[in-house]
Amino acid sequence: MPKIVTLPGDGIGPEVTAAAVQVLREVAPDLQFEEHAIGGGAYEAHGDPFPQRTRDALADADAVLLGTVGGAQNSPWNSLPRPLRPESGLLALRKALGCYANLRPVRVQPGLEHLSPLKPELARGVDILIVRELLGGVYFDGDRKLDGDTAYNTMRYTTPEVERVAKMAFWAAEQRKGRVTSVDKANVLEVSELWRRDVQALRDREYRSIHLNHEYVDSVAMLIVSDPSRYDVIVTENLFGDILSDLAAVIPGSLGLMPSASLGDGAGLFEPIHGSAPDIAGKGVANPAAAIMSAAMLLRHGLKRSDAANSIERAVALALREEPTRDLGGKADTKTFTNAVLEAMGTP
């Protein structure tokens, strides 16, 4: 019985997580759920945004389903010392899990092209998976210094670090259209030369069915908004991935539609990318689609149950057309939308 640790967190986190758990219970009745505290609520209850009990629960978890953390702009949590603030709980959680690959699907749902800032003919059919390396590169590890009028950081990667994240991308591409674009800046960066060489060597050794190409990050920044349909899976290092994934996140046109997964060698972390939405928290109107699609990613990437994941994603696409939530210009509340998903899966 796979054990899923749920961390609903603050704001709309508990509302959207409950919806995701409801859907998971329907498609995977064997899952066992264990709920724990994180974020501002965890600080209130246990004096720590990432309590020891939560940390201990991760040890034998198969996957972690996270809601959101954080309060409103005027929340007293924001004047706590940094280590006690809600977002410190999130950082501690990510560190504890050691996830080195962040997966962000960017999908324009059929019928919701009008929400995209791109022209409908460009937005139609966009379905990209961005795989970002999460533990290396210039954000981590290296020698860094700010000294008077001079500062530097170090961008560093090793072959094993490149290969483990590239494997995730190739595996994901095998479930999709089989195309991977590796993004780098190999015309100026040594790190990118290593990146490109190792990704290509891994493809030639172990993933011959994958079509792999290499593109420069500046070119991708233009093409991802001017011709997004050219991409299937994009794999890239930490800094480039940070920027490209936020750029691409505006394409679907709503935060409420964006799930994510962070994967490592242990339990993966699955969460919507939106925040705790204090302006609508507790009203029962939050869009749970991102959380429910994160649950689908949990099944696909965390438990290798792609069929169940596909069935959830098909149902979400249908529900978005039939019962759109308020953030999408519709009328459905959290419960109505969730019921529409359950119904579309054939399990009312």
Ligand code: NAI
């Ligand atoms: P936000 O994503 O919470 O909200 C931005 C806007 O989008 C709001 O108008 C909100 O109502 C709307 N929105 C977001 N998710 C929605 C959903 N599922 N359904 C319907 N509407 C939705 O970002 P904001 O306001 O900047 O941050 C609020 C709090 O969330 C802060 O404390 C922030 O630190 C935290 N936060 C937490 C994240 C996490 O837990 N991973 C990520 C981003 C922000």
Ligand code: MG
């Ligand atoms: Mg970012």
